[in-house]
Amino acid sequence: MLWRPGKAQRSLLTQGRERSADRLPPGQRLVKGWPVLHEGEPPVLDVDTWRFRVWGEVERPQEWTWAELQALPRIETTQDFHCVTTWSRYDNRWGGISVSEILGRALPRASASHVLVHCFDATGYTANLPLADFARAENLFALTHDDAPLSVEHGGPIRLVVHHLYAWKSAKWVAGVEVLPRDVRGYWEERGYHNRADPWLEERYSHQE
Numbered sequence: 001m002l003w004r005p006g007k008a009q010r011s012l013l014t015q016g017r018e019r020s021a022d023r024l025p026p027g028q029r030l031v032k033g034w035p036v037l038h039e040g041e042p043p044v045l046d047v048d049t050w051r052f053r054v055w056g057e058v059e060r061p062q063e064w065t066w067a068e069l070q071a072l073p074r075i076e077t078t079q080d081f082h083c084v085t086t087w088s089r090y091d092n093r094w095g096g097i098s099v100s101e102i103l104g105r106a107l108p109r110a111s112a113s114h115v116l117v118h119c120f121d122a123t124g125y126t127a128n129l130p131l132a133d134f135a136r137a138e139n140l141f142a143l144t145h146d147d148a149p150l151s152v153e154h155g156g157p158i159r160l161v162v163h164h165l166y167a168w169k170s171a172k173w174v175a176g177v178e179v180l181p182r183d184v185r186g187y188w189e190e191r192g193y194h195n196r197a198d199p200w201l202e203e204r205y206s207h208q209e
């Protein structure tokens with residue numbers, strides 16, 4: 001079953017105020033707050049045992065401890081965030097480690113075409129992306145939001161942010177990246193959501209594919 005906004009989430013949605021055709025994708029509404037959406041319970045990262053792994057179709061599989069990951073160079077970016085349940089949140093200021101930084105160390109092979117991002121929550125959440133969508137320069141593994149450490153409910157202490165696609169591609173509580181020679185559908189992509197998820201094309205459901 002697909003997630004539907006409950007009463008609490010609906011009350012956060014404005015009624016189409018500040019709608020702007022060049023900034024708000026079709027069928028979306030601007031929110032001022034920041035809804036929390038996920039399956040299952042937010043997990044707590046164990047800094048002693050957690051590892052960030054990159055494996056699969058790469059020349060150099062990677063494994064970082066929490067401390068090692070902190071030492072990687074960081075980027076900042078300010079972007080809008082669009083959820084398929086129709087809310088959009090403007091001007092999110094994210095800080096973290098760019099996807100290119102990670103891929104630059106793991107070196108995807110010529111055979112690599114897609115990734116499956118894995119999470120450490122009990123649900124076993126995953127999100128799939130073509131390598132080209134994943135590797136965009138502004139994408140990052142976020143550690144901060146609006147200059148504060150990312151809260152656990154929003155995927156802290158580390159989540160993926162892929163601004164140009166619906167927010168379910170922005171996996172929270174990330175444990176690693178599997179680089180693949182083919183496409184493998186992720187958690188929502190197997191449950192009725194669109195494989196690509198471009199909000200400007202309203203790629204919401206798998207029956208549209």
Ligand SMILES: Nc1nc2c(c(=O)[nH]1)N[C@H]1C(S)=C(S)[C@@H](COP(=O)(O)O)O[C@H]1N2
Pocket residue numbers: 034035036037038039040083084119121123125153154155167168169170171172173
């Ligand atoms: N691990 C994990 N990541 C997830 C989800 C989830 O259920 N589990 N839900 C996704 C969905 S459907 C959305 S809309 C966004 C919501 O992010 P937010 O709660 O920070 O607004 O997280 C995405 N990342």
Ligand SMILES: [Mo]
Pocket residue numbers: 037083084085167168
């Ligand atoms: Mo979502």
